[in-house]
């Protein structure tokens with residue numbers, strides 16, 4: 001059973017800092033994704049009025065209500081920011097998610113993100129404080145553990161649940177693994193067995209078939225997709241089809257470029273000329289595996305304005321033979 005604003009077996013777009021921007025999240029929703037989150041936002045950055053942190057709180061009407069993801073290690077500050085967000089963005093959001101899985105040294109170095117897996121008691125106090133302050137359900141995203149020796153996801157999930165979390169998402173890798181190796185789905189299954197709140201499985205879902213296997217292997221209540229969605233918002237359609245046992249026709253090269261152009265247009269409407277730079281990484285993902293992609297990437301990275309980028313994509317698309 002999942003939360004009331006989610007369907008029975010939701011497919012969620014994972015938060016990805018620097019990737020899951022507002023236009024992209026909306027595109028994913030249109031292609032079957034059931035729920036989106038903002039990129040992770042520093043509670044401290046928000047408190048000190050950082051423009052970057054506040055900008056990350058913008059959401060699209062096409063994705064609302066969605067989740068906001070906060071990170072930090074001070075229960076009182078996290079609670080204060082959660083209360084502020086609930087008041088200021090009432091009606092736009094459905095959950096406050098707490099990041100306890102980020103492995104980046106600049107985050108763990110401050111004892112935040114996945115470093116909190118080393119301090120379950122403090123993590124519990126953070127969840128409890130945020131749950132008390134927040135008018136919205138609080139969810140927690142974490143990993144298998146901090147390192148090989150400390151795979152404490154099951155205990156950690158129980159702490160989150162007992163502290164008031166309404167749902168958890170578990171990435172089956174340790175902090176030590178970063179994004180290397182294979183995600184351990186057994187640990188997701190173990191967490192599912194250990195708690196009564198919904199458990200969302202995360203890690204290594206790149207196809208519809210992967211989603212079917214993860215559901216069967218873990219008994220999870222929903223699936224969260226991160227890297228599999230980079231340049232591939234179509235994956236949500238693919239997963240939905242696979243879970244329903246329906247056929248799925250992957251997008252043609254032209255359809256992929258059309259989607260990239262739609263993303264570019266929405267990014268430009270949102271960020272103006274800054275979109276030319278913001279879109280570079282996305283475009284590299286959209287064209288991955290297509291003929292001449294490497295040469296196109298070079299030209300994309302040299303383009304300095306949106307019109308030039310659009311022209312490049314149009315030219316490239318029109319040269320793709322119609323099947």
Ligand SMILES: Cc1cc2nc3c(=O)[nH]c(=O)nc-3n(C[C@H](O)[C@H](O)[C@H](O)COP(=O)(O)O)c2cc1C
Nearest residue numbers: 014015016017039040099171203204205225226227
């Ligand atoms: C570029 C990038 C940025 C990420 N940023 C976040 C983030 O802001 N918050 C978070 O909880 N996880 C973040 N993650 C982790 C993903 O949400 C996810 O847990 C992880 O990639 C495993 O899922 P996957 O195998 O489907 O990629 C990020 C991952 C990547 C690759």
